[in-house]
Amino acid sequence: MDRGVVVPELGRTSVEEIEVAEPGPQDVVVRIEASGVCHSDLHVLETGWAHPLPVVLGHEGAGVVEEAGSEVDALAPGDRVVLGWRAPCGRCAWCRRGDYRRCRTPAVAGPAPRLADGQELSTTLRLGTFATRVVVHQGAAVRVPDEIPLEQACLVGCAVATGVGSVLETAKVWEGARVGVIGCGAVGLSVVQGARIAGAAEIYALDLDERKLAAAERFGATQTGPGDRLDFVFDVVGRPETVQQGVSMLGHAGTLVYIGLPQPGSEVVLSLERLFDRRVRILVSHGGDHVPAEDFPRLLQLALDGRLDLAGMVTKTIALEDVDRAFDELKAGDVIRSVIRL
Ligand SMILES: [Zn+2]
Numbered sequence: 001m002d003r004g005v006v007v008p009e010l011g012r013t014s015v016e017e018i019e020v021a022e023p024g025p026q027d028v029v030v031r032i033e034a035s036g037v038c039h040s041d042l043h044v045l046e047t048g049w050a051h052p053l054p055v056v057l058g059h060e061g062a063g064v065v066e067e068a069g070s071e072v073d074a075l076a077p078g079d080r081v082v083l084g085w086r087a088p089c090g091r092c093a094w095c096r097r098g099d100y101r102r103c104r105t106p107a108v109a110g111p112a113p114r115l116a117d118g119q120e121l122s123t124t125l126r127l128g129t130f131a132t133r134v135v136v137h138q139g140a141a142v143r144v145p146d147e148i149p150l151e152q153a154c155l156v157g158c159a160v161a162t163g164v165g166s167v168l169e170t171a172k173v174w175e176g177a178r179v180g181v182i183g184c185g186a187v188g189l190s191v192v193q194g195a196r197i198a199g200a201a202e203i204y205a206l207d208l209d210e211r212k213l214a215a216a217e218r219f220g221a222t223q224t225g226p227g228d229r230l231d232f233v234f235d236v237v238g239r240p241e242t243v244q245q246g247v248s249m250l251g252h253a254g255t256l257v258y259i260g261l262p263q264p265g266s267e268v269v270l271s272l273e274r275l276f277d278r279r280v281r282i283l284v285s286h287g288g289d290h291v292p293a294e295d296f297p298r299l300l301q302l303a304l305d306g307r308l309d310l311a312g313m314v315t316k317t318i319a320l321e322d323v324d325r326a327f328d329e330l331k332a333g334d335v336i337r338s339v340i341r342l
């Protein structure tokens, strides 16, 4: 029997025995070895965030393919893989016109797992990686080079794809740009790394927590505090006041990239004069608009080349049973990432 961290009611987790489904012809069964504890999991735990309960948490996982469906050709049992939650559907209007990064329904979920009593479970962002095994569509699994430990590779599945992807794909930050980042958790630090990789001239890091600012400087931030007249500001927090502050930091034709998850019902007031006069652009990034099959190999190669620091983002590894403590430490800002090792 497999095990997983299930949310039976909002605000409570429980490690339960679960039964994974038989894989379909396009699916793979992955034995999870590592899974990062992300703010989005906390968001699901606290608000449900469109996931029917009970739900299995986890969406930043890596593991080993155990079984591949009859129509899977790119993966085989024994392959080490990282999972992505935004594999494009290939069928929606955006996919049909080639804009896979804006896929409206990245719903390439595998068949749902069940509790031991037969009750069907939903899975966080179609993955549910706080579990010993998952069944996912082949498009969600990407091979990992042998040199990269899976407890580091799993971060590519969400925090790194989101942060670096928002810089390189959503915003297309240019060499020499002046960049600001509001919120320096794992995603914000990945934005800092992405900006460094893109060749940004100045990188301003903002956070209320001194420890996170120190981390941002380690990862490549050149300044702490709000910059002025910046080309790009990345809001990783997603609150009305950070959106307002982000816009106020922009210069002519500057771009605000909105990444942070909004709390239900939150609204923001912005000066239309300022937006018009400065020709401000606002872009929304869902997970860095990543396409796993295209982006993950490139991110993993950057890690192999020493240009992307994955190891430095793993603060500690924990057991499946320690997930509540990991959420507390995430809320307190004590960790960049806790990674569950299975
Ligand atoms: Zn689509």
Ligand SMILES: [Zn+2]
Pocket: 038, 039, 040, 041, 059, 060, 158, 159
């Ligand atoms: Zn995440």
